[in-house]
Amino acid sequence: MNRLSVKFSALALMLSFGAASGQQTDSLAIKKAVKAATKNEEGIKTVTSSSKEDNNRNVMLNAANNTSPRDVNIGLPSTVGGITILENDLPVVYFFWPELPNKTWRQSVGLEKTGLLKMDQLANTMGDLGFAVNSYSQTGTKDLKIKGKFTTSTFGWLQGDANVSGPMSKDKSWTYTAGALVNYDPSTFKLGFARNVDETKIFRAGITKYFKENKGKISLLYKYSDSYSVGNYAVFQYGENGKVTELDNFRIGRDSYVVRDGRIKMKDILSGQTYWASMSGDDNRSQAHNFSVFGNYKLDNGWDFKFSALAHFGKVKMSTIIPLSIFNADASAGYRLASNGQPYSGAVGTQLAMHTPETPTTNIAGRFSVDKQIGNHHLTIGLLEQYYHIDKYTSNRSFFFQTVEAQPQRLIGPSTDADGFYNYNIGGEFHSGTENKLSLYATDEWKVTDNLNLSYGLHLRNHLIDGEFSMAPRTPGFVFGANDFQSIKTNWLQVAGSLNATYNISKNFGVLANFLYTEENRRLESYSQAFNPNTNKIKSPLGAVGIFWNTDYIQLISQATILKKNNNLSRYNLVNPANTTQSQNVTVYYDIQTIGWTTDFVLKPFKGFNLHYLITLQNPVYKNFTFTAFGKDYNYNDNNVLGVAKILMEIDPSYTVDKWRFWASFRYFSKQYANLTNALYFAPRWETFGGVSYTVNKNINIGATVINFLNQRGASGTINGAELITDASPYYGKLLTGTYIMPLTGQLSVSFNF
Template identity: 50%
Template structure:
């Protein structure tokens, strides 16, 4: 079996099988994966000339695209690694893209396959991998400058080289200022991120290894936006007069929000466009490698990290039709308001101190028949009193919405500043999480026809801290309750085994089994209930066939996976009274089966066509909860926001120094609420571009995002989780996430 088939095998398994447990109230920054080729060894993959244009994100430029694989879209659920360990211990409250971006200061970017993550980290999923670029004998100066038709500016430079004998340096600056496509009134940028790097490398005189000390400082602020639209029962949406999807702002124009500080009990204001929405982190890595006796090789990492993380997000909830009797007035003028009024939730976490210590040591050796590896990882993470403050408010359903004050109603009245229900659903936890693991793996070439890869991860985890069980009634602060302690010791097993059998030189069979275990996270204790933390088991099985030909390569894969004890916190709206809100913690399982076919064809010189089709059937299991005095059951309902049919069509043509390419992604119907009575119609996401190599030092590129100029929405419909009768929602104003409008981007790369 050749390398290409193994590459596609692992990607296909990943498409069906990646999912991670998340908190539903986490900020929705999409962190996903780059589908680089995956070579059949234990290291991270390297980029190849056949990489497809799959990094492009239809939502934003913040991180890699979302890969729809049959489970709920995660927040930071895809691990991002740098120098062999995750860039953050836990994706909440600090999202990986706050401290990591793809950059010219990183070498060997790629994708770590599913089995590698299971063996080395004991987790289900796969990871974006990267290594800090180190200095060498040859000086290197590289950079990238990018911009877009909406004013996006990104600058990224790195310099590396030799200082003295066996002593080398590296230094880099990454700066991203992205307004996206929304005309916010309180800030010029939806994403504002800077990353600074510096490092020294010392090679040993005996030539057996080297050691490097690397420093990184990151600072980041981001804003997630929504769109207002008119919903149709056929799943399509229409723009309304005065609001352009993907262009107009649907956040309070002044960007100022009032909250009740859970810790101090003081009422405060936060500025979404200023430092109140800015996280920072300091990271020091010591990395090295050394050649041991008997052909064993050692590599290691020691990391110390301090960060202060901020979380800011706005969640739309119920839409109310305001009448003169409803008690709504415009905050700025005091005039009576009639029309559509949208209830909104502010979710805000001020800077939370986070401390992390990580280490990894690994020895490996290659023989004629085996690739042995043994290692140890350690990750200690402490949180100093994480809090999430909540407040509710109303705004008019319009572009640059006016804030509304409500008085005299039976429920949902605001204060004079226009806010109410302070800290309903507010969160707190405090403590530490320690993971210590040993792992080992081997690739065994049993014969010319049969090879077997296998590995095992044994992990001890200690989770200890405190939280509050006090109900989050309006006006809740920590002074209203007493801390309750928790203390857990868990033992987890993870690992994988996969085999490839060559029936003929170009045709063969594939089999894979993977298993991981987990229990809980510190964030599991954020709510006012003692979380249910039995062991979460995630078995994955896959069977497939492959065929290789010089002009066409095909892999088909059938996969089955299940995961129990998935945790989410739902922000629910009473279907009979949209002014009533409730946060409910829910545990459920997910079961997914799928079949995927992946084809790469090269019918003539310079042209390549990639085609991928996936059919999947993700469903909820054991999904039961109570809210507003009623019981709800969603067993066997399709997973919200997930398409059953996915297609990708990626043609490219290279002629001399030009490369022309396009990417078409198809998503079938997606259910927009838990009851499956509301849905979004099928949609396409489209990209296209051209790259030109000017000479050995410069190349330029142009990309068009959404060249069909679709005004699409996706995901879920806020406030509609409990709706069972869709009829009242026809022609109704709703709020949701969206894909970027037609955008032109350009870039220039240089290297000396």
């Protein structure tokens, strides 16, 4: 399993991955990868590749939780960071760990616009690989505008979201905006120590100045965020053909596998002090102050100057518990309930606890660009600066045992201390210092002829790291000494860019070709363990060729894609198959190669009806994947990538009539491998969404959504502690832990806009 074990939706291969239709009030308007043709006086326009966002997709429809966008699939293994999130053209956090993006950003009426940035746009402007949610804050408006939304669910989710904006001066050149989002989400399972799995508050306030003669505007915005969240896992019985069976005493998605009192005992890896931390409240909270300045100004020479600057000051605390394995213990094993000392026999769960004490982070970023239409060229030239400082990040570690049941109890065992904990700070982390990225980029959208369009860009980046780390071995009970630290100071030149071409063979049929390339080395976070990481270039070339067909009734794209990425780094908390009480933290470098074929179309056969369909066939595999653990060498070359299905489908019908809109979204995932050896896997599954919305009048909309309406209760993702299992048959009937999709859930929302 990934060392951080924060599970988001699995990633898979595609360049223009289609969409799940969302409810009307939450729809994420994301334009199609190849811009849909429109009519002009000569008939069907030539298709262009200039659209910066992808359509047909609502990445806010997440089957795992209510707090984060779903990941958009590109053929890489699942990531802890999830999809990149931009606000006003800059990342909401510089790096996802330890400050996860959903701690300071949520889909909200406080956002004026939200979309999905295409892979080539992210490579050209940010120099990064993947898709990104691209959002813009609500700025001041010249007329009074009040909008809001209230959401609840069958499990007691309460979210209030409101924003007001309007003029401040008589000539309406000065305007204001203010808003708040408060979220109290118990999710679908009941903790033993708190009502809510997620509590988040985001407050915004700002002013906007409109320049005369429609020259542009400038906005100053302040945002404060305060958030904590608690993760959960499911216990299930694993069976043949990847099937899982629910236990009588543990319902998948409905019960909590988090220790009943929500408390973990740690030893501070810097001071050596022992302390207790909670999974909720102040020990697991992220807070941030954001100051933004953004806008545009149209110069007299025709160039449009766009600017966005951000100062982000965060304080992060994080508590995490990760299940590792389950074994059976009889009365002679010597386990006792920590609460009352009563002897215990039965299933015992091994848990890894991690806690990050308060860690200050600072992110100062700015993006400045000019663009202009010059003949058949649309040119953009930009500068991007990102400064990041993190002050003495640590991840303290300990291990403990617990009962295997809903709201489990902590156990005291023969190898633990008096409170039930052991092996303090094995695998503990530390890094501190600064990163700085300075980039220059340029793009051009060139209409070469009536039938041929080219879009290309280049991104040059200097990445500097200046900090300290330690190579001291993290033995049991480890605490850093004064002489254990050493400095890091290095920088790299990195290149990214893209080239896209479309050619119309006829007015509504043509071919396309895409090439994308990104580079990176390592981040400061890569130095957090007791070794000097491999800093060789991480190169990610992606190529695609395909066809498109656009008419009044169908918009279709079909393409084959190949993607490679070398020098990936993952950290695994491995469990010894020969002795499940033994665990080891291992760092692995490896490559990935994936090829695939995607067909995506939108069909509009009659008024009011829309059908989106997508199918992706792919084969992502590991390359150069070798490591040593528990005295044995392992080689997983050509094994299938974890958590990535080889066949993906989305079927998204919707129908609008009068004031009603009915929609559904069906997502199919074929068999997904759940451990590194590929011996364990999960059976194919569907993720389902459906809903209806009713427009009461021009100001009020009511929406109802059902998540997982087929009520599938199976697990997904990876199986914790099972990475090295080579024969599945001994595990048939055994208890394992893993992630899961949300159970059947109903949601109701009321939106207003005046």
